[in-house]
Amino acid sequence: MQEERSGEHERTNDSETVSDAVFRRLRHDIIMGILLPGSKIKLEKARERYSISISSLREILSRLSAENLVLAEGQRGFEVSPVSRQELTELADLRTVLECHAIGLSFAAGDLEWEGSIVAAHHRLAAVERRLLAGDVARTIDWVRCDWEFHRAIVAASNSATLLQSLSSVFDRFLRYHMLAGSFRGKAVVDDHKLLFERALARDADGAKEIITSHVQKGIDHIMKDPKFLSGR
Known part of the structure; x- marks a missing residue:
């Protein structure tokens, strides 16, 4: 596994950390349908796409899970919440x-x-x-x-x-x-x-x-x- 990125809690501007910015981007991608309902969120691929560490990505996905935009599947990882x-x-x-x-x-x-x-x-x-x-x-x-x-x-x-x-x-x-x-x-x-x-x-x-x-x-x-x-x- 590649070394975890540092500085993810540093501010990108006066009010937003890198993690906050990635959270906002990932949330936007789910809401706009770029990440489709039911699709698996592969951590390594997402890490590369959003330029953030696996540990921070897990925290972000857990935050999105609290909004019912992401499903946490235990050891099986995460997926975009389905629609119904x-x-x-x-x-x-x-x-x-x-x-x-x-x-x-x-x-x-x-x-x-x-x-x-x-x-x-x-x-x-x-x-x-x-x-x-x-x-x-x-x-x-x-x-x-x-x-x-x-x-x-x-x-x-x-x-x-x-x-x-x-x-x-x-x-x-x-x-x-x-x-x-x-x-x-x-x-x-x-x-x-x-x-x-x-x-x-x-x-x-x-x-x-x-x-x-x-x-x-x-x-x-x-x-x-x-x-x-x-x-x-």
Whole structure:
């Protein structure tokens, strides 16, 4: 075995260690479908790909296991967590509960700065969505980022770090299903975001919760209809 790499807890910038950066990269690769559900994660190959030691890689995979993105198989190693209709439904329900609760808190506490962040986030999201509707599929990655930034801005004033962290994790796991099935579902999702934006500025929490509930359910329907996804699962 090659000598373990040193310096993996050194900072790559003011706030992130090398291990943190690899964790983020590996997590991104799972969520974006680059590492497919059920695929084995071979430690030596992953060590070379992510330029990190085996021991640190094991720690990272254990962290991902805690988010149910990776399965630890004892002596058999690790694999990317499989997908299922049941998990998709459970994630959708959990996302709806968390996001609707966060909306109630955020709409009650939000100030002018909060409103401004929503306006800016929606402006960026709408710009990317226009490009996607025009056929520029290369902007899908930008859309994924802007979509979360918009939803996060909506609930940012909830003042609950634990709630937002939980929502972020569930949001990403739900997103993985979208990426496997084909992430962007066209004008319908654009219309949902516009309505949610309007409800947020109007401080209409009940209306926003209705939109989120419908928005998530339509996401499930979109995934379930995709012929190349979840077939036979």
